[in-house]
Amino acid sequence: MAASLKVMSARPDRVIGEVQGQVRHPEHAVARADDTLTRSAPFNVFIVLAAYNEGARIGQTVREVLAHYRHVVVVDDGSTDLTAREARAAGAVVLQHIVNRGQGAALQTGIEFSLRHGADCIVTFDGDGQHCVEDIAALTRPIEKGEVDVVLGSRFLGEADNLPWARRLMLKAGVLFTRAVSRVSVTDTHNGLRAFSNRAARRINITLDRMAHASELIDQVHRSGLAYREAPVRIRYTEYSLQKGQSGSAAIRILLDYLLKKVLP
Amino acid sequence: MNLFQVLGVTLIGILVALSVISVLRRRACWRSGSLWILIWLATGYVLVRPGITVVAARAIGIGRGADLVVYSAILMTMVGFFLTYLRARQQDRIITRLVRHIALTDAASWNADPGAPRENVNVPEGDHVNRSIESRRP
Numbered sequence: 543m544a545a546s547l548k549v550m551s552a553r554p555d556r557v558i559g560e561v562q563g564q565v566r567h568p569e570h571a572v573a574r575a576d577d578t579l580t581r582s583a584p585f586n587v588f589i590v591l592a593a594y595n596e597g598a599r600i601g602q603t604v605r606e607v608l609a610h611y612r613h614v615v616v617v618d619d620g621s622t623d624l625t626a627r628e629a630r631a632a633g634a635v636v637l638q639h640i641v642n643r644g645q646g647a648a649l650q651t652g653i654e655f656s657l658r659h660g661a662d663c664i665v666t667f668d669g670d671g672q673h674c675v676e677d678i679a680a681l682t683r684p685i686e687k688g689e690v691d692v693v694l695g696s697r698f699l700g701e702a703d704n705l706p707w708a709r710r711l712m713l714k715a716g717v718l719f720t721r722a723v724s725r726v727s728v729t730d731t732h733n734g735l736r737a738f739s740n741r742a743a744r745r746i747n748i749t750l751d752r753m754a755h756a757s758e759l760i761d762q763v764h765r766s767g768l769a770y771r772e773a774p775v776r777i778r779y780t781e782y783s784l785q786k787g788q789s790g791s792a793a794i795r796i797l798l799d800y801l802l803k804k805v806l807p
Numbered sequence: 808m809n810l811f812q813v814l815g816v817t818l819i820g821i822l823v824a825l826s827v828i829s830v831l832r833r834r835a836c837w838r839s840g841s842l843w844i845l846i847w848l849a850t851g852y853v854l855v856r857p858g859i860t861v862v863a864a865r866a867i868g869i870g871r872g873a874d875l876v877v878y879s880a881i882l883m884t885m886v887g888f889f890l891t892y893l894r895a896r897q898q899d900r901i902i903t904r905l906v907r908h909i910a911l912t913d914a915a916s917w918n919a920d921p922g923a924p925r926e927n928v929n930v931p932e933g934d935h936v937n938r939s940i941e942s943r944r945p
Contacts, residue, residue, distance in 0.1 A: 617910070637910040643903045651907045655914060751903055 585686050588613040588661040590652030592645045593669035597623035604632035606675050607667065615655055616669065617648040646755025650748040657743055664743045668734040677775040681737035684771065691742035691768040694728060695735035695775035728772055732756045735775050742768050754799035812854050819851035
């Protein structure tokens with residue numbers, strides 16, 4: 543099947559090259575652009591989505607991702623709606639937690655499944671439609687080239703449409719806190735769009751099941767000595783996704799969970 | 808002895824007997840059983856001889872024996888809460904590991920038999936209530 547492979551820069555709105563070639567899926571492409579990229583073996587990218595009661599949206603999200611990537615893994619975290627059925631019908635591989643354990647636990651399950659199935663690169667992606675599929679390439683490309691092991695998406699380097707000011711304030715506070723406690727300098731500590739190489743995924747072990755896993759992940763990446771960088775991504779805030787976001791009291795709980803993990807066994 | 812001491816000593820006696828029985832029936836190891844027996848006996852002694860608390864309190868710089876008892880009770884309660892919290896965290900991690908193992912094992916069995924019917928384990932047809940774990944398996 544002949545297709546056109548657009549090679550994207552770190553800013554997704556800029557196309558820096560275009561290659562005509564025989565491709566089935568982007569990760570199998572043999573492409574030449576500004577910098578030569580040749581791969582004889584396929585670079586298996588697994589997209590992991592943790593979903594809890596996302597039945598209304600998960601099918602669309604899965605179809606959007608499947609249009610670009612072959613391996614889509616949805617971890618249904620004990621949903622009480624038809625999330626698993628919708629995801630399966632859309633074509634994803636679905637793992638099911640029989641009880642709700644939290645996003646951190648669901649992502650770790652998806653990561654372990656992906657590693658067992660030969661993933662070279664694992665991308666975590668939100669199931670509520672906040673993330674843009676087009677941004678994934680900017681995260682996987684540096685890993686495929688061997689430049690880094692982890693790429694963290696940052697809405698503050700990219701675009702955050704309709705981000706409420708209160709949410710922005712809370713996220714900025716999270717960034718400052720992470721810098722103070724972990725001494726890790728990133729611009730967006732709670733962005734669900736991240737990419738890990740196989741090596742990085744094997745070193746990571748998310749133990750904080752709920753939302754505090756985001757801070758724990760950054761901590762582990764930093765302590766492991768893995769090379770990482772940030773990449774700009776877009777976040778689409780809709781009424782649906784804002785409902786699912788964290789309240790102020792939940793943010794305090796995330797903070798306490800993370801601090802307690804650092805001092806307790 | 809007053810009525811409170813009589814009732815207290817009776818309760819302590821029952822607790823000591825239960826601890827001894829637990830050790831003899833091997834429901835508890837002798838170390839923890841012995842520790843609890845000592846604790847009950849010490850509590851019983853304080854009940855019978857409350858004046859000992861005054862001696863102990865003055866020895867460590869607290870004015871009244873009753874204050875020592877209250878402070879000790881608060882401290883032991885906080886320690887108990889903390890240990891319970893740690894255990895709850897540990898159990899949380901164990902539950903997550905179990906849930907993950909089930910999810911990965913199920914995925915492997917479904918991959919091995921793609922034609923097998925795949926049910927939504929949490930939502931029966933027309934019903935949006937979580938089913939129990941026992942009713943999940945055929």
